[in-house]
Each structure stands twice: as C-alpha cells, then as structure tokens.
Amino acid sequence: MHRFFWPFVICMGSPVFADASQPISERFVDCAQLYDTLNRAKPVRRKAENGAMLDYAASQLMLAARSEARAEGRWHIDAYLNEMAVSKAEKWDAKGLGYFMTEDARDWFAYCRSLARDRGIALKP
Numbered sequence: 001m002h003r004f005f006w007p008f009v010i011c012m013g014s015p016v017f018a019d020a021s022q023p024i025s026e027r028f029v030d031c032a033q034l035y036d037t038l039n040r041a042k043p044v045r046r047k048a049e050n051g052a053m054l055d056y057a058a059s060q061l062m063l064a065a066r067s068e069a070r071a072e073g074r075w076h077i078d079a080y081l082n083e084m085a086v087s088k089a090e091k092w093d094a095k096g097l098g099y100f101m102t103e104d105a106r107d108w109f110a111y112c113r114s115l116a117r118d119r120g121i122a123l124k125p
Contacts (some may be wrong), residue, residue: 024082024115025068030059031112032090035123040089041097057123061112064121 022030036058038045045051062081069077092099099105116123 006081019023023072025065025074027079028048028061028065028068029081030088031082031086031108031115032058032065033092034108035061036096037089037092038100040093045117053124057116060078060121060123061116075092 018063035054039051039054045054062085064068066077071079074080113123
C-alpha cells in the first residue's frame with residue numbers, strides 16, 4: 001500500500017493539484033502575477049528585453065483571464081480581475097525573491113507555460 005501512497009503525496013504538492021478547484025480565470029491571474037512579480041521585484045528589469053518579455057507574458061495571461069471570466073459567466077469582470085490580481089500579487093510578493101530559485105517556483109512557471117500552451121496562448125511576442 002505504501003508504494004501507491006507516495007506518488008499521490010508528491011503530486012499533491014504540484015501547482016496543478018493545488019489549484020484544481022480554482023476557476024481557469026483565477027489560474028491565469030495567478031500566472032500573470034507570477035510573471036509580473038519578477039518585474040515588480042526589480043523595476044529596472046522592465047526596461048530590459050527580459051522585462052519586456054515578462055510584461056508581454058503577464059499581459060497575455062491577463063487577456064486569457066478576461067476571456068475565461070467571460071466564458072465562466074462572471075459579472076463585473078474588471079472588478080473581479082483587478083481584485084484578484086492585487087491578491088495574487090501580494091501572495092507572490094510575500095514569498096520574496098529567493099522563492100524564484102526554488103523547485104516550487106520552477107513548477108509554477110512550468111504549469112503556467114503548460115496552461116498557456118494548452119489554450120493556444122503565446123507567452124513570447
């Protein structure tokens with residue numbers, strides 16, 4: 001029985017399972033704010049090529065969040081997305097810059113890329 005338990009425990013820690021109950025629109029906002037956190041942490045980065053790519057990815061993910069929110073039948077989409085973006089930004093900011101060197105951060109970025117790819121969203125111009 002133990003050999004079946006460990007893969008389940010390992011999978012439960014991944015972003016995909018952690019967010020399985022979230023609406024897709026919320027997942028997109030989470031991802032958008034994750035990308036934007038790197039630029040918020042180092043504002044000079046926004047002026048560099050890497051920063052521009054992070055901005056582009058974040059904006060594409062927020063556009064996808066808007067589309068998904070509409071498809072989910074949400075009302076007051078702007079308020080919904082803005083409120084959630086603030087909350088998600090605070091969540092990522094609270095983790096600090098060191099977080100981006102962790103396996104969890106790499107898993108989140110991989111998840112966000114996979115979600116975007118699955119929905120046909122290009123994260124690079």
